[in-house]
Amino acid sequence: MGDLFEPYCGGLTGWTRAWDEMFERCPGTTGTLDGGGPLSPRQHYLPLHHALGALSASDVEARCAARDRSFRDQGITFSLSGEERPFPLDLVPRVIPADEWETVRSGVVQRVRALEAFLADIYGPGRIFDDGVVPRRLVQSSPHFHRQAANFSPPNGVRVQVAGIDLVRDAQGRYRVLEDNLRTPSGISYVIENRRAMTHVFPELFGSYRVRAVADYPAHLLAALRAAAPAHAGDGATVAVLTPGVHNSAYFEHSFLARQMGVALVEGRDLVCRQGVVYMRTTSGEERVDVIYRRVDDEYLDPLQFRPGSLLGCPGLLNAARAGNVTLANAVGNGVADDKAIYPRVPDLVRYYLGEEPVLANVDTYVLEDPGQCAHVLEHLDELVLKPVDGSGGYGLVIGPQATDEELSVLAAKVRANPRGWIAQGVVQLSTSPTYTGQAFEPRHIDLRPFAVNDGEKVWVVPGGLTRVALPRGSLVVNSSQGGGSKDTWVLAPTGQARERLAASGRHDYDGTAGRPRPAPVGPVAAGLVGQQQQQQQQQQQGQPRSACDRHPPC
Amino acid sequence: MLSRIAESLYWLGRYVERAEDTARILDVHFHLLLEDRWVDETATGRALLQVMGRPAAPQDGSDALSVTQALAFDTAYAGSIVCSLSAAWDNARGAREAVSTEMWECVNATHEALPRLVEDAGGQMPHAFFRWVKERCAILAGLSESTMSRDDGWKFLVLGRSLERVDMTARLLSARYGDSLGQAGWVTTLRCCSAYESYLRTYQRAVDGSSASEFLVLDRLFPRSLYFSLRAAEACLSEIDPRSGRAGVDDAARRYLGQARAQLEFSSAGDLLADLPGRLAHLQDRCSDAGASISERYFRPAAIVEWSA
Amino acid sequence: MTWRIEVNHVTDYRYERPVVASYNEARVTPLDTPSQSVVDANLAVSPRAEVFAYRDYWGSLVHAFDLHEPHGALVVTSRAVVETGLGLTTGAGADRDGRLPEAASWEDLRSAATEDRFYEFLAPCPLVSPLDFAEVAAAIRAACADPAEAAARAVEWARSQLEYASKSTGVTTTATQAWSGGRGVCQDFTHVTLGVLRAIGVPARYVSGYFYPKPAGTIGAHVVGESHAWVEAWTAGWTAYDPTNLVEVGERHIVVARGRDYSDVAPLRGVYSGPAGSSACVEVVLTRRA
Structure with missing residues (x-):
């Protein structure tokens, strides 16, 4: 075991009840870090442990510096108490084997379907009240139950185009749902940018893994938004992302998604509603908007219906949606379903609406x-x-x-x-994962926010998600607004899945033999190309742990 | 394209050009004073502050350092280099999805590095700072050239840049270095526009007021001449306006620029030099009219500032 | 007795300075209920605007419209012809055949099913905090044999607490504020009554509408009326009470909208561009047609 893993070798008091993602006691003991006996990496962490163990502290520092420079130059920052900081990405990825992921995925899909059904019901017929499964009081007393959103359905029935379901792992390693986010869950841009940064900074770590790609999330989101367009829009629906503006803490993400989808990023002042139709002000006049992926909270969205003084939204939006002329995604009023008062009832909702047993338990x-x-x-x-x-x-x-x-x-x-x-x-202990603390890899608590996209036909879960890490020792609070960091989350492709897109290349598998031969490059360019080829080959090699020879980030 | 985004790109173009040209002018000014000890430092400093639109208050110094401080580093003066770069960053951030990632990273990295560079400049050795500013602006120009689609966004960016360039070159010519310094003054003026070498190659003779001003006003090939920049701005406007008619020009901004350009274009060099200040003042007024007209037509400032119940 | 009443309701809204745009919602069209039937209804807006109509969560008919030319005034004219007094006596409490339901007992009201079914009409809402009326509610509750009796008593109590004084309160005055001020208009009488009823445990809702002021309506005569408000209390069926006038709710009452309090049913609300500053002039003319 390399020096940097030293903290895992001894002195691990205080972690006695948590499940560790990378290490387990040798066979026959529990998965937690207490008790005696040596620790060994779990099977799916072996290559990663090997690669990381070969690094010295100065190697890791160099990678950290490259990472920070990359994030800072791109302006990928998070405002924490008014200060812009580079989003803290820990360099040790979290690895989720294919079978484990399948449980997470199916559990998240199930949960989203149940919550969709619940929202459609409570803003419509209210069957669940009449059947006495959920009391009216729980819904009607929620500050997020918006009566303004009642009695009309979105064009394809979808209210939760995007969901973020927060999961934790208990001491036995079982995934449990901590919280649902059905309003404007954020973090997906960090999922994608984390991956990009990791491939730049730590290309050799990807060598022995078939990591599933996350970069096609925006394409899935755009498809889901178009699928939700009003009928009049046909195939050419105009989609826009509505942001509160540059001062919002998630502005980077709003602009990221608009860019990646190739759609306009609008602020409330760019929009105008006339006779129930929404337009954006462009240099060639007003252009009709069909779908608004809005990242403005309900209360600020429409001054006519909610806070009259709000400048972030645009008056008339809700009635335009009611008239079926525009789709607001996610729908207004979703907050009632991710309310913590409804949370304990979600397993009942799964049983009631789907007739299934929940795949993922609550805490x-x-x-x-x-x-x-x-x-x-x-x-x-x-x-x-x-x-x-x-x-x-x-x-x-x-x-x-x-x-x-x-x-x-x-x-x-x-x-x-x-x-x-x-x-x-x-108190859920939350699993731990080795995290670079400036000196060594120490256990830190983590959670996982997978993102689901619902296009009305199927609920797709991006293979990965935002793994958030509580950076202070022993802390259980992972929220980035409270000083949390994040990790790249590697969902492994099932073995034998040959056509799977790989993460590090971001391209389809390429065997390197197709195409015409090229003249050999000369001079300093050649080294870089050789490095790339090495990297591609590494991705095709399965299951062979290899030592890290390239210590210098390619950027 | 969204009006707000078009406006941001237009101003991104203007602010970057402003920062670059100011750095260029200050760099030359500062070193002119070192090289030529007969120059009246105070008078030239005052003249420069005057044409840059920041008349010196009586208590302000107009020695080289004070002028540099005022036009480069003063965070309270909106036209200073640091303020222009900040404003450029603000506009790029607001139009983040319309500029390429490479451009954004360049603007952002410049913004991130700015405080450190200002500190290093320390007032004593501003050349490194000016050089850095010019380089960053050049990188950005190169990145926009090579990574931006030639869509409306590009046209508004170039439009802003061209109009600002007209304005800055006109200001520089208005400083009338030539009046007080004779030939050396005209050399300075040309160098402020990076035009000295081009000039020499074109005229192949020593600098004089008539040919220098002719070059900076009318040269058809030099990218910082008034003529060249006006044509660039006009071209952007006609491409932006898809309905530009078969007969005549119905776009007010294009009319302002076209008329101003024609007045310069069809003047003899002698006439030009005889009434240069008057013509430059007129040109600056027309540019400002054009700016207002562009803003009204394309940026459609939303009249609504607040909602009441 | 069945009346046919024509309502002409004009709201003349003036802005201090012309506004560039405004977005508005009107809730002024009478409802079809077992006790009243809308024969004809229409709404006109000046300056002219296209009107979008929908039913809101409470079942009220909403007319939404927006204006984009500078305007200094907004006039909304609602005209409706309604047949009233279709049910027996109190109308609202009776079903279509005019039968009154069995009166509810205290046990019925306390049941979990009732409490959940009428949660919204028992819980605190923006303008009515039942807790502030707990003391008097307890007294009334103790003195009454059944909820219906308590409801009638609560209405009388509310009437006794307030003096009618026009313009003494505003649209955001809460039940508690009106009660401590001792004065108010129909909206306040209604809010105070709702507070007591809900504190007692009787589900109660706010009704907005019109009231024909003369007991004997001369056919064809134009009578100046007003927007009015009263309550409906649930004691196994909804029974309407008019705490302002202490008259039976019948053919002279026209129901427009129902909700938890005034804020759910405001007749005209909207936002406009520009700084706050506006005044409204409301004119209601009622004409008995038959």
Whole structure:
């Protein structure tokens, strides 16, 4: 084991209950890091462990510097408390074997289908209320239940064009759903840019893996948006991405998606609604818009229906959608379904709408409106995680075991005053993954946000997702707004899947023999070309761990 | 193309050109004073501040360092190099999906590096800074040339750049270095436009006021001459307007530019030099009219600033 | 008794300065209900605009329109002919055959099914906080044998708490504010009544509409009326009460929209470009036609 993995060899107190992604106790022991016995890398991490183990700290530092320069030059930053920082990508990827991914994928698809059905139902007939599966109160008391969105359906019935389902792994390594995001989930641009950066900075790591590509996400999204276009638009629907503007923390992503889809990135002031039709102001007059992938929150989207003072949206949008002249994606009012108060019911929704058992379990959750459960929670605040129903990005979250007595008593008062405003969950340890800390690879907690795209025919899950990592030692809060980082997420192609697109090349498999021979390059250019060929060949070699010989990033 | 994006690209073109030309002018000005100790530093400094649209307040110095400080580094003066580069970055960011990734990375890397470069310049050795600015602008120009589709976005970018170039060259000529410095002044003027060598190759004789101003105003091949830049701007406008008619020109901006260009084009060199200040002032007015007309026609500033219930 | 009433409702909206654009929604067209039938209804907007109509979450007919030429005034004219008083006596409480449902018991109201079914008409909403009326609600509840009796008592109590004073409150005045101020208009009487009813546990909703002010309507005479508001309380069926006038709700009442409070049913709302500053002049003329 290389020096950089030293922390995994000894002194790993405090990680006793978490599942580690890379290491396991030798056969016969549990997957967690406690107990005795030597650690060994799991089968699917062997080549990666080997390659990383061959590096020195200065090698890794050089890669980090290249990575930061690349992110900074591209302006791939995240505003944290008003400061723009390069998005922190950890250089150790997370690897998910094909069979494991299939569970995640099918679970995410199932969940999205159930939540779609739920939204269609509660903004329409309300069957689930009449059948007594979910009380009206849970929905009608949600601040995200927008009555303005009731009684009309999007053209192809899809309300959740894009979903981000947050998953964690418990101590047994089982994936569990932590949270659904059906409004404007962000992070996909980081998934794609992380991959690009990794292929630039660490090309040799890809050598022994068949990593599935993530770069075609924008094409899938565009197809789903076009599929949702109103009938009048035909095949040539005009799609636009609506952003709050350059000062939004996710502006990079908005512009990234617009660019990758080749569509206009508009702000509210670029749009105008006339008689229920939406136009954008262009240099050659007003041009009709058919589908708006909007990254502006519901409350700011349409001053006529929501906050009158909002400048981020455009008055009349919702009625244009109601009239069937434009599609808003994701639909208005989705927040009611990813509300933390609905979360505990999602397994019931899966059973009710799909007649299936959930593939992915929830994290065990207490419903505080139930007086019995509430009393139990109040007695065990110091063992639980309390989350405000309306909070997102980790704001307002209280981790019982890490809170002071004073914080707990303040919390208890808040819970008593407004039980519906909170849910409680057992502390999920979150799995750990080796993460470069500046000196060595140490375990840090991670989660996973896969992204699903629904085009109305099928729900597609991008093979990968955003693995977020809590950078401070022991921290369980992975949100980037709270100082979290991320990892490239490698979903491995099933063995024998020859035509699978590979990640590192971003091209279809190429055997290197097709085409006319080229004159041999001379001079300094040649070295670079040889490097490329090496890389391509490496991708075709299966399962042979090889040492890292190219220490210099190609950029 | 979205009006807002077109506007951003137009201003990206203008601000980058402004930064580049200002760096070019300051670089020459600063070193002129070092090389030629007979130059009246204060008078030239004041004249330069004047034509750059930033008249010196009585308490301001107009020695070389003060002028450099004011026109290059002053973050409170919107026309300074640092402000122009910041404004260029702002506009590129707002039009991120309309510029190529390479261009964006160039603008962004310039913006990222700017504070460090300003610090290094430290007032004492601005040449390195000016050189860096000119290089960054040249890289950007090259990247836009080689990576941008020749769609409307490109045309608005070039339109902004060309109009700014007309304006800057006109300002430079208005500084009338030649009046006080004679031949050396005209050399300086040409060098501010990187035109000195071109001039020599074209005329193959020593610089004089008549031929230098003729070159900078009317040369058909030199890319920074007023004539060349006006033609470039006119060409962009006619390509942007898909409905440009068979007879006459109904686009106000094109009319302004075309008339101004024709007035210069069909003047003799002697007439030109005799009334250069008046003609330049007129030209700058027409450019400003053209800018307003472009803005009104294509950028359609939304009248709506707030919604009330 | 069945009446046929023609309603002419003109809202004249003036902006302090001409605005470049405005987006508006009007909820002024009477509903078809068991107790009233809309014979004819239309809406006109000046300056002229294309109107888009839809039914909102509460079942109200909404007319949406937008204007894009500079305008200093906006006039919305709604004309409708409605047959009223189709049900027996209180109308709204009766079904189509005029039968009144069995009165609900306290147990019926307390059942989980009822509480969930009428959650929105029991829970706090922007302008009505039932908790503020808990004390008086408890007293009324203790004194009454069944919810229907309590509802009638609550209406009387609300009437006794407020003095009618036009223009004393505004469209954003809450039930609690009106109650502590002691004065208000029909909207406030309605909000206060809703607060008490909901605190008692009786589901109750806000009704906006028109009221024909003269008990005996002379056919063909034009009567100046007003937009009006009253409540409907659920005690196994919806029963309407008019806390402002303390009259039976019948053929003189025309229902336009129902919701949790005024903000769900505002007759005309919209946004316009430019700084705030506007005034509205509303004129309602009611004519009994038959």
